[in-house]
Amino acid sequence: MTHQNDYTLAEEIVEKGLDAIPELMRVLINNAMQVERAKYLQAREYERTENRKGHANGFKPKTVKTRMGEITFAVPQVREGGFYPSALEKGLRSERALTITLAEMYVQGVSTRKVKAITEQLCGVEISAMQVSRAAAQLDAVL
Incomplete structure (x- = not known):
């Protein structure tokens, strides 16, 4: 630079x-x-x-x-493949902190619709109900 x-x-x-x-x-x-x-x-x-x-x-x-x-x-x-930068995870669509927050809200009983609305207001990011469910599943796997 x-x-x-x-x-x-x-x-x-x-x-x-x-x-x-x-x-x-x-x-x-x-x-x-x-x-x-x-x-x-x-x-x-x-x-x-x-x-x-x-x-x-x-x-x-x-x-x-x-x-x-x-x-x-x-x-x-x-060209030959086999390289992926360590700064990003393969398949990553959302930052890990955002995913954990979504899962935590869901586990605490907040509906997927409300989680979606809160995320859009706070982060300006539109998420799907499926992303909230996946985040909750990831949290369940960890716990």
């Missing part, structure tokens, strides 16, 4: 305050995933090395529901 990018991100924080956090999180995690892919391949983008393990193959969008709303990440791909 260059100093210019750092300054631009700092300006965004000053202008938007806490509303800038989702964008900052997206930029930070996207950059971390690119670094992880470069380490996995043992070569940076467009770099030719004898130790190279494969080739970068673009990015795939992945939207994750978080406490701060939906964030769409650019997940780096590898």
Whole structure:
């Protein structure tokens, strides 16, 4: 990340305050995933090395529901497969803290409809009754 990018991100924080956090999180995690892919391949983008393990193959969008709303990440791909960044879980659609909160509300007797309404109001994220049920099932498995 260059100093210019750092300054631009700092300006965004000053202008938007806490509303800038989702964008900052997206930029930070996207950059971390690119670094992880470069380490996995043992070569940076467009770099030719004898130790190279494969080739970068673009990015795939992945939207994750978080406490701060939906964030769409650019997940780096590898042509030969076998790589998935550790910053994201495969199959992850919702942040773990959000999932646990949903499950806890459900276990406490709050209806799935009310859980859905509360989540939409607090997080600005629309969830389905099925997601609430899955979260409750995950909590049951842990308990």
